[in-house]
Amino acid sequence: MRRILPALFLLIGLALLAGSGFAIWSEVNFRRGAVETDAQVVEMLTRSSRDRDRRTTSYTYVPVFVFTLPDGTKRRVEGGVASNPPCCTVGETIRIRYRPEAPEHAQMTGFMESWFVATLLGGMGLVFALVSKAIWGFGRPGGVVVAGGPIAAPANAMTFQVPLVGLRRDAMGWVLQARWSDPRSGVQRLFESPAIPFDPVPQMRSMTSVNVTFDPGDPASAYAMDLSFLVAPAAAPAPSAGPVRRG
Incomplete structure (x- = not known):
């Protein structure tokens, strides 16, 4: 288990870091051909989730914004991040980015829309990698642990x-x-x-x-x-x- 457990944590950590890298690549690639413009928040959608243990309900809010394309067409897009407190209010003007070939995938500018996923996955991946290293070194500060294994005896051991x-x-x-x-x-x-x-x-x-x-x-x-x-x-x-x- 001293070998399997750290290897498992390391594998999970590497997978999360890979996911973070992909998220960064996707954002950079999106920005290469993206156009920035103003949009107006027209609605705040309410999302609810119930905590089974505490039997309480929590709420988050997702903005819906409208922007105008160069040809005069208006596009209505739902934001990609839910938050509490709300990120903005109805009627507020915000900055967004969109790809001309896919305006339906427009997203708000700012950290939450652009880098939150990459940061979250990267942070979790780093934690798993560090835990893997800690487990691997636990009990081996300068050498090895030789033991018969955990005692499977009663509390009298x-x-x-x-x-x-x-x-x-x-x-x-x-x-x-x-x-x-x-x-x-x-x-x-x-x-x-x-x-x-x-x-x-x-x-x-x-x-x-x-x-x-x-x-x-x-x-x-x-x-x-x-x-x-x-x-x-x-x-x-x-x-x-x-x-x-x-x-």
Whole structure:
């Protein structure tokens, strides 16, 4: 999930940024052949939407304006942006742009009509990209997090400093071993980390214990060993979290 989630956020962010870029291109392309003129607001349309949770109704207003083409023909066009409070009043004179070949697509000048969509999509895309970067770096401030995964145990799960007792190597890498003894019953549990693809010994010479999260009242509960202090060498791939282990 540490790889899939940031990749998903990044993909959404890139899609939104692409949408922003397209909106900017469309506006620039529209302006190349557009003509500016005056128009008069003749009506303010009211749009309503109901909030299901709060059971309230909100209203927005869309201007309808009329302008005259060079041949004397009048065109009536509905604005493309609804707002509250209203952007203008009936009878007000406004500036608009239109393409001579498509006057029915005329739009008001100003930020809301021209750049609002591009700014909104660009801002959201940037946020998703930054969130992706934050998630990707979370838990990896200078290295990697090696753990058995989220504890799927009841709320009784606790974190203990468990003495290290050994290190073994298998086909996947190095496996740290820690042993905990229940002070009440004397029952012992052996915890093993997921395979680490690099030798952790040089970074653990002064360490005698490691944090392990588990339910001390359940000898068979899931557990997670936290090795977030380990820094993976540049040439070594980050170790996989692996499945939740059980004692």
